[in-house]
Amino acid sequence: MKIIVPMAGIGSRLRPHTLTTPKPLTVIAGKPIVQRLVEDITSVVNQPIDEIAFIIGPTTKGFPENTKEELLKIADALNAKGSVYVQEEALGTAHAIYCAKDSLSGPCVVAFADTLFKADFTLDANADGAIWVKQVEDPSAFGVVKLKDGVISDFVEKPKDFVSDLAIIGIYYFKDGDKVREEIKYLLDNNLKENGEYQLTNVLESLKQQGAQFIPGKVDAWMDCGKKDPTVDTNKQVLGFEHASGNNLVSADVVLQNSEIIQPCFVGKNVVLKNTKIGPFVSIGENSVVENSTITNSLIQTNVVISNANLDNAMIGNHAKYNGKYTSVSIGDYTELI
Template sequence: MHVIIPVGGLGTRLRPHTWSKPKPLVTVAGKPILGHVLDHLLSLPLETVVFITGFLGEQIEEYVREHYDLNVRFVEQPEPLGQSHAILQAKGLVEGPTLIVFPDLIFEADLAALAECNADGAIFVKEVEDPRRFGVVVFEDGRITRLVEKPQTPVSRLAVVGIYYLREIQDLFQAIEEQIARDLKKGNEFYLADALQLMIDAGRRFVWLPVSVWEDCGTVEALLATNRYLLSRQQQSVTTNVQANAVIIPPVVIDPTATVEHSVIGPYVSIGPKANVSHAIITDSIIDEGARITMATLTRSIVGRWADVQGDFMQVNVGDSSQIRFERTDGTARNNK
């Protein structure tokens, strides 16, 4: 099985964090989003994994090569012309059965079922209450007939989650080339749904497969919700660097290299490598690598790498290397009193 993972998006809805790192490397539950996705894919007999990079793509390559022993290729998308254009950059690098995964989600699915799939392709879906915010599949007798983007009238409740299987990836490359030649795009982007619809209209048989879990990571609110979900499913992890004068309320994940003292942590908190938390109360938050939290009370917050937060009760969304200090009206720092 080959895998194509487009990782070149700008991640504008997760700024300021995506100014200094690509969206797939934003941390949730103690690990980058991309790490959670790759861990799930390891259950497959992976032959080649192709990453389509863009903004800050060298960080993606560094992370993957450091943490995974995979046969990988990295190809840069020269222009941000959409999903189909990104996937076409993998032409010549893969052939045969291929899985396409957009890494801005956490999912659980029976990927082993793909070995029994005798259709030309499969689209992974999740049933949702309100399909108006999603692309959906319309099917007859188990076969997909249409892909509909954000239907305002109910045509299906099976939302497309961003995982696609092609029995022969060359067929998709040909459809994308036709899509581009016919200039089938929205705005300035070529969307994968239009290329897949060309294949369906040409008689290719597509089926849908379910995911049991679909957690979004595309916004700050969604990322915190996914953090809560993942932490609720794993054991509390506390290290010797958590001092006796700290109170831990599970579920939390604290990296072994982090230091926590004189603080109350949890529930639903992940603290990254080399972070330092002192005299703080933190709930429902993500504290990234090297961040320093001192005399602050944080909730529903994301603190980026090497950021410094000092002060009072806050809800913050702080990017990498930022500094926040709460001061009195007379200009003296409250945390220094």
């Protein structure tokens, strides 16, 4: 089994946090989104993972020079071969996957690093593939599927008129990755675009017309990291899952001076809390100092200095400094409000 992870998008809707850190590398409860994604998939597919292939953007689009090295470490920690490809230009979901064509073969899971999830990954050996879907209120912003007798009968990309409210969440299983690769190549060779891009839904529709049967996958939780508020909420949900599993995410060397941590929380290494109450649902990255503050339901990255704050539903980037009275703030890396 292989895992293909397209993650070339920088996440413009999450700015200012993605001005210096691409969205898939944004840290949630102590781990980058993409690391949590592949760890979750590896833990539920019940098959050995041979290779994890990541498709990133170029350094000119904000991807740090060490991105490849960090991703290879993630794959190695999961005992899988790591491969990293670069999508130089954003030309659609199918094009992104095709950038990893040398790894796209055999049974594989394709997972876009835009969201985190909790899902049933029981794979039907009789199906050609599975597409995980979630019922949504506004399907016009998504690719959607229609069902007939438990099998996917149609794929529609961002429908203007209502056809279905079952949105594709960006996680797929293909029994035969070679067929997917060949079908994407056909799209590219014949310049078959939709809305100016090469869409994976067109590939799926073509495979279906050739006789492939795809079934829907069940999603228990779909956690969005597209904007600030949903990302803070995703941090909350992940902390809740970790706490329910009995995992302690508070570093042993945290310094508590007249302070309190209300679980669930993530607190990284070398964090100092003075006259402060944090939690529930707070993540604070390593080497941070928080003084005279109360913080709930917030996502705070590394090397941050916070004082005299009363924060709720806040997101604060790396190396930021904050001293103030506002509660629901969104502060990017290296920003100072003092």
